[in-house]
Amino acid sequence: MPCDDRLHFRCYRRRTFLTLALAPLLAVGAQAEEDESDKPPAPDDRFTFLTGPKKGQVVRAEDLALGGPQMQVFPMAPDGTVRNNRLSLVILARFDPATLSEETRAHAADGVVAYTAVCTHQGCPVNMWSTDRKAFVCSCHGSVFDPRNGAEVLDGPAPRPLPALGLKLKDGVVTVARTFTSRVGGTQG
Known part of the structure; x- marks a missing residue:
C-alpha cells in the first residue's frame, strides 16, 4: 500500500519494523553461503x-x-x-x-x-x-x-x-x- 503524507509516519514504522525483522534472516542466509565457501573439502564435493x-x-x-x-x-x-x-x-x-x-x-x-x-x-x-x-x-x-x-x-x-x-x-x-x-x-x- 503506497504511503501518503498523513500515513507517512505509520509507513515509516512498518518499513523500519520489516527491515529490522528481516535483517537477521538475510544476514544468516548470506553468512551461511559465505561459511559454505569457507569450509574445507567435504565428501561428495x-x-x-x-x-x-x-x-x-x-x-x-x-x-x-x-x-x-x-x-x-x-x-x-x-x-x-x-x-x-x-x-x-x-x-x-x-x-x-x-x-x-x-x-x-x-x-x-x-x-x-x-x-x-x-x-x-x-x-x-x-x-x-x-x-x-x-x-x-x-x-x-x-x-x-x-x-x-x-x-x-x-x-x-x-x-x-x-x-x-x-x-x-x-x-x-x-x-x-x-x-x-x-x-x-x-x-x-
Whole structure:
C-alpha cells in the first residue's frame, strides 16, 4: 500500500519494523553461503577448473594428463558452492595406479591423487612441477613432494608430507570420498 503524507509516519514504522525483522534472516542466509565457501573439502564435493577454457566446469579423470603435471582446483559442494578459500586449494594429478605406493592407492581413484596445494613449511602454494622427478614443487622455498608416495618430502624445508584427500570417481567425475588426512597449512599458521 503506497504511503501518503498523513500515513507517512505509520509507513515509516512498518518499513523500519520489516527491515529490522528481516535483517537477521538475510544476514544468516548470506553468512551461511559465505561459511559454505569457507569450509574445507567435504565428501561428495567435486572439483572445478580455476582457469582456462574449462573454467568453472567439473574435473573428470580424463582431463588430467597421465604422469603429471598437477592441476590446481577448488572443491565444489553438491549445491554448486565453490569452496574458494586458500586452505581449500587442491592439486590433482593422475598416474598409472601400479606406480603408486600402497598408502597412496588407498586414497586415490583409478590413479588420480589429490593433495592440499598449501605447503607444510610456511603455507606457500605448491604450484610448480618437476618434470625430471615427476613431483610437486613449492614455489617459495623449493620443497619437493612425491605424489606417488603420499606426497612425502623429497627435498626442502617442509617438515611433513602434504595432506591427502580420499577420492572416488562418480561417472568419471573426480569426487571427494574422505577429508584431508591431516591438518592443512604450514608450520607458521
